[in-house]
Every structure is written in C-alpha cells, then in structure tokens.
Amino acid sequence: MIQLRGHHLLCMLGFRGMGYSKEFVEHMKNVYNQLRIEPQTEVLIVTGPDELCHYFPDNQCYHCEDKNVADRDQQILVKLGLHSGQKLAWQSVESRIRQHMHPSDIAVLCSTCSWRSYGVCEEGVQRIKEGYSLLPLPKKSV
Template sequence: MYKLRGHHLFCLLGYRGMGYSQEYVENMTGLHQTLRNNPKTLILLVKGPDQLCEKFPNSGEYHCQDDRIDERDAVILEKMNLKIGQILSWEEIESHIRKHVIPADIQVVCETCSWRSYGVCEEGIREIHNGRGLRKVE
C-alpha cells in the first residue's frame, strides 16, 4: 500500500518522467509504473508528507510541509469527494476523477504549481476520462 497526499493524485496523472532530482524521478516513476500496471494497488490518503515527499531533494525550499500545499491537498480531496484516512485502489481513484474532475480544474486548484504550465495534468485527466489510465513514461 502506498501513502499519498491529495495533490500527488493529480501529479501522477501528469507525470512524464520529470522531477526535482534523479532520486525523486526514480521514486515517482516506480510508483507511477506500479499504479499503471496494477490499478488495484491500494492507496492510503494522508495529510502532509507522503512517500513521494520522502525523496524530495534536500536542496532548495522543502515545500512538502507548506500550509499552501496542505490547502491544495484538501481542495483536491474535497473536489474528488475523498477524505484523509481512506484506503482506495488506484482504479477507484480514477473513477472519482471521472466523476468529479474536469481538465479545467487544474487551472484553479493548481494555480500556483510550477508544473501547471506544461499542460500535462489536464492531458492526464482527459486520458482518465477516455478510459486510458496513466500514460506510459518513456
């Protein structure tokens, strides 16, 4: 079972192999591929730093314990009709995305995210809506 915070559910949709460091990318790619290949993998929704934050590099600002990020997590979980402490499979999370999220939501809930300008998260939501699941990371 993986422990994930709210906004990382969206980050996984847009993940294309980029990240803050090599160690972070390897960790994110491993999780992404696991969920892509086995959508029955269980996820525990947590408040605050999760298993992706564990590999955030020591250099620069550690935003994993930032109140603004916690607020983004809460907004995303509320949008998806999910709660901290829930355990769901990745395929159940995808179902919540299909029911409650549209691509344009990224522009609002992730307004201050530095990755938003790439447009990959909206694309990821469209992939989920089209039943394609997570995109293969090349």
C-alpha cells in the first residue's frame, strides 16, 4: 500500500522525472512506476506528510507541513470525492480524476505550486480524461 496526500494524487499525473533531489526523484519514480505497472495497487489517502514527503531534501525549505499545502490537499480531495483514511486502488483514483476533473482545474487547485508552469499536470489530467493511464517515464530523467 502506498500512502499519498491529496495533491500528490495529481503530482503523479505530471511526474516526468523531475524533482527536488536525486533521492526524491528515485523514490517518486519507484512509486510512479508501481502505480503505472500495477494500477490495482492500493493507495491510502493521508492528511499531512506522506511517503513522498519523507524524501524531501534536508537542504531545502520543507513545505510539507505548510497550511497552503494542506489546504491544497483538502481542496483536491473534495474535488475528487475522497477523504483522509480512505483506501482505494490507484485505478479508482484515476477513475475519480476522469469523472471529476478537467485540465483547467490545475490552474485553480495548484495555483501556488512551483511545478505548475511546466504544464505537465494539465497534460496528465487530459491523458486520464481520454481514458489512458500514467505515461512510461523517459529513459533519462529531465
């Protein structure tokens, strides 16, 4: 089972191999690939820092407990009809995204995210809306 907070459900859609540090990227890649290859993997929705936050580098400003990040998590969970403590398969998360989200929602829900400018999360939502799943990662990380 993989523990993810609200906004990381959407971060999975936009992950293309970029991240805060080599260790963070490697862990994110492992989680991403497990969800991509085994979409029946169970996800536990958590409040606050999750297993991705555990790999956030010590030499950067830790934002995983910031109020605006927690607010973003909650807004995303409400949008998807999910709640903390809920367990569901990743494919069910994708189904919720397909039913309840549009690419334009990223601009509102993730307005303060530093990664938003890349546009990959909107692309990820669009991909899910079209009935696809997570993309295979590029051979070399960006």
